[in-house]
Amino acid sequence: MQPAPSSLTPSGTTAERGFKKAILRLVKGGPERLAIEAGQIDAIIDPTSGHAILLPDAQRALIERKVGFRSLIGLAFDWYWEQDERYCFVSHQGATDEAIGFTEEGVIGKALWDLSIDNLSETDWQTHRQQLEWRVIFRDLEVRCVDRAGEMRYVSISGEPIFDAQNQFKGYRGITRDITARKHSEAVVRESNRYARTILDGLGAAIAVLDQAGVVLSVNPAWHALAITHSSIADVACGSNYLTGCDNAGDDEHEDGMAIAAGIRQVIAGERSLFRYDYAADSPAGRLWIALSIAGTAGNNAARAIVSCEDITERKRGELLLDLERTVLRCLTDADTATVALKSVIRAVCESQGWTCGRYFSLDQSAGVLRFSESWGIPAAAVEQFIEKSRGLVFRPGAGLAGRVCQSGQPLWVIDGTRDAGVAPTALAPETGDEGAFVFPVTSEDTIIGVLAFSNPIIREPDDRTLQVVRSIGSHLGRFLRRQEAVDSLRRSESRFRALTDLTSDWYWEQNRDCRFTQIADGNPFGGADILGMTHWDLPGVVLADATWPEHKSNLAARWSFHDFEFATVQADGQCSYYSICGEPVYDESGIFSGYRGTGLDITRRKCAEIALRESEGAEVNPDDPAFAAAVRVARRALAERIADRVRKEYRPVNNDDGQPDLNGQASAKFGELLRALEFDRATDLRIAAAIELIGKTK
Amino acid sequence: MARKKAKRVTSDADATTVVVMVLYITESGPNSVRAIANIEAICQEHLKDNFRLEIVDVLESPRRALADGVVVTPSLAKVSPLPAATVVGNLSDTGEVLRALGIRG
Numbered sequence: 135m136q137p138a139p140s141s142l143t144p145s146g147t148t149a150e151r152g153f154k155k156a157i158l159r160l161v162k163g164g165p166e167r168l169a170i171e172a173g174q175i176d177a178i179i180d181p182t183s184g185h186a187i188l189l190p191d192a193q194r195a196l197i198e199r200k201v202g203f204r205s206l207i208g209l210a211f212d213w214y215w216e217q218d219e220r221y222c223f224v225s226h227q228g229a230t231d232e233a234i235g236f237t238e239e240g241v242i243g244k245a246l247w248d249l250s251i252d253n254l255s256e257t258d259w260q261t262h263r264q265q266l267e268w269r270v271i272f273r274d275l276e277v278r279c280v281d282r283a284g285e286m287r288y289v290s291i292s293g294e295p296i297f298d299a300q301n302q303f304k305g306y307r308g309i310t311r312d313i314t315a316r317k318h319s320e321a322v323v324r325e326s327n328r329y330a331r332t333i334l335d336g337l338g339a340a341i342a343v344l345d346q347a348g349v350v351l352s353v354n355p356a357w358h359a360l361a362i363t364h365s366s367i368a369d370v371a372c373g374s375n376y377l378t379g380c381d382n383a384g385d386d387e388h389e390d391g392m393a394i395a396a397g398i399r400q401v402i403a404g405e406r407s408l409f410r411y412d413y414a415a416d417s418p419a420g421r422l423w424i425a426l427s428i429a430g431t432a433g434n435n436a437a438r439a440i441v442s443c444e445d446i447t448e449r450k451r452g453e454l455l456l457d458l459e460r461t462v463l464r465c466l467t468d469a470d471t472a473t474v475a476l477k478s479v480i481r482a483v484c485e486s487q488g489w490t491c492g493r494y495f496s497l498d499q500s501a502g503v504l505r506f507s508e509s510w511g512i513p514a515a516a517v518e519q520f521i522e523k524s525r526g527l528v529f530r531p532g533a534g535l536a537g538r539v540c541q542s543g544q545p546l547w548v549i550d551g552t553r554d555a556g557v558a559p560t561a562l563a564p565e566t567g568d569e570g571a572f573v574f575p576v577t578s579e580d581t582i583i584g585v586l587a588f589s590n591p592i593i594r595e596p597d598d599r600t601l602q603v604v605r606s607i608g609s610h611l612g613r614f615l616r617r618q619e620a621v622d623s624l625r626r627s628e629s630r631f632r633a634l635t636d637l638t639s640d641w642y643w644e645q646n647r648d649c650r651f652t653q654i655a656d657g658n659p660f661g662g663a664d665i666l667g668m669t670h671w672d673l674p675g676v677v678l679a680d681a682t683w684p685e686h687k688s689n690l691a692a693r694w695s696f697h698d699f700e701f702a703t704v705q706a707d708g709q710c711s712y713y714s715i716c717g718e719p720v721y722d723e724s725g726i727f728s729g730y731r732g733t734g735l736d737i738t739r740r741k742c743a744e745i746a747l748r749e750s751e752g753a754e755v756n757p758d759d760p761a762f763a764a765a766v767r768v769a770r771r772a773l774a775e776r777i778a779d780r781v782r783k784e785y786r787p788v789n790n791d792d793g794q795p796d797l798n799g800q801a802s803a804k805f806g807e808l809l810r811a812l813e814f815d816r817a818t819d820l821r822i823a824a825a826i827e828l829i830g831k832t833k
Numbered sequence: 834m835a836r837k838k839a840k841r842v843t844s845d846a847d848a849t850t851v852v853v854m855v856l857y858i859t860e861s862g863p864n865s866v867r868a869i870a871n872i873e874a875i876c877q878e879h880l881k882d883n884f885r886l887e888i889v890d891v892l893e894s895p896r897r898a899l900a901d902g903v904v905v906t907p908s909l910a911k912v913s914p915l916p917a918a919t920v921v922g923n924l925s926d927t928g929e930v931l932r933a934l935g936i937r938g
Contacts, residue, residue: 176862
């Protein structure tokens, strides 16, 4: 229990004693009097007036309480005011009235709208007056005025109606607070926000601001513009949840959505300050690429992450086209045939552009038509059928897309099988399969040698860069095909030459500028010895006594060609071998002599026969002599070889229908006669000798 | 000002008597403040939840006090159960209060 204070004690002042007597007169009951005496009473109710009379302690407590209350109220507002029934101020009091334009002497007798307030329009005042007429409480009416120092001040005014005991309206009373500092702060914040907003709106990159939960707080105009063409961000708007959108991304975008959501959450959680992610999305305009950048932000506001989106489609397409050019060049470098090159190039283009298949139609110059040549397509039944149907296609210049491209030399495209530059869709079906198509020429030295035609359900309208790249590809491919044709032709020619060389010689040789062997092909005729680095006159056992060597060396020094230079070597068994060589000087690209090359023929058997015949001419001929018969056989064989050799060298053989050689020229009759003589009268030695003599004369 | 503190166990209303009281005070008066504290302590200790206390500020409702025959504050009036009783002062005499309320201390 709390102790009772001593109050109205007998030891009080005279005034207090008088007050006590008056009080006690009002109280008749004994307990009440005792309680008053004990100081346990706060108030006495005058039965006459019905008013409560506070005793001194209670009165002091009430006063202290009111003072404290006023002090607290003073903290809540700067001025207290009252208005009469005509809304004119009758009082306006405050602790700092000198600091504001609303001084008591300045406002007494005036209504609020009579004061120098410049931020409210007539409509605003009408609205306010209507509130007053309705006797409603108004709060935080913010007005602007100029104080005595000429400074702009802002005050907030709130008021409530006053009614008397008879519920008669007596006016308004209320408070006024100086909110200048707050307004200035708000202006600073507003200006800061406006500045930030201006920057945000002015940015070319699309920006979205997210809060802690991933909810979009704001987006800039660039975001709205980007959302028109990019379905992946079309649903992102103020109030939507970016993270939820990422989490619920569709099948094709699920992986990207999960990665982006994870990155955003890491940034919001402060685990990383920046997250970057590039992703692609399909759209009616083709594949689009977006570079996403999420940066964390920390401050007093709700923003926690800044999402920046940039359309990098052009850059990505440029990179893809650059990669495509490099890939095509690599394909052409690696290819060793036209077929391999065409397939690899078509495949590279299809994979780069996401097209289903491509076909090459080569221009048959002689027939003047385009014929299907090569193709590549994705492994799909429809594509394979489409290519299969294309195999017999032939286009005349000007007919169909391929023909038109061949005729004009300019690329053509069909967006989706129904829209192109003037060709009826039905006419395109064989070419495009009712799909989009892109056709461009393959050229070599400004001459069209074929056409590449690609198909896909939808072909994006090519930009300048794409057209530039396809022209480049067409040109590179055309040059390769032309070069390959030349290489093939040369290869066939070399093959024919090799075959002829194999018929007319036993080996092929090359020498350096010192006439030393650098290569021996098709066998080593000189006993298997290693002769590289030797000259012909260095060969093992070479017979240098022959007077023809100096003349031969002189010819070599003069860089002359030589034919049928014959020389002999002595083998280990003492037998002689005879050789006939032909050669020509070789010059490099600068025209500098680099050596000789030529062919060689082993003529040992022929020479032996000749020697035997010459030796037999000096002796008596006995047809029955076995030695003579053997010599005749050797001579006959040598003669046949000699004739055949001469025929191959000097007369162009043409095969008749029966496969027998037909000898042209003036000597054909003589050689034909000789051959017939050999065939029908081989035993006649005189004829053989005559033939040998004739051969000697014709040499 | 009239404040009511209505606390009772309704589930056992028949078995337990609810004491209804009115405390007349003068707000912010030191004896009134003490009277409020004292009666709340007594109720908490002896009546648990079986009481209903109304507090009347005579500065706001002087006629109510006159009508109820109250001439000084603080005064505690026991309304029910009968017989009615009144205690004046700051209720610092707990025994007197308990006797007025019919509770044996």
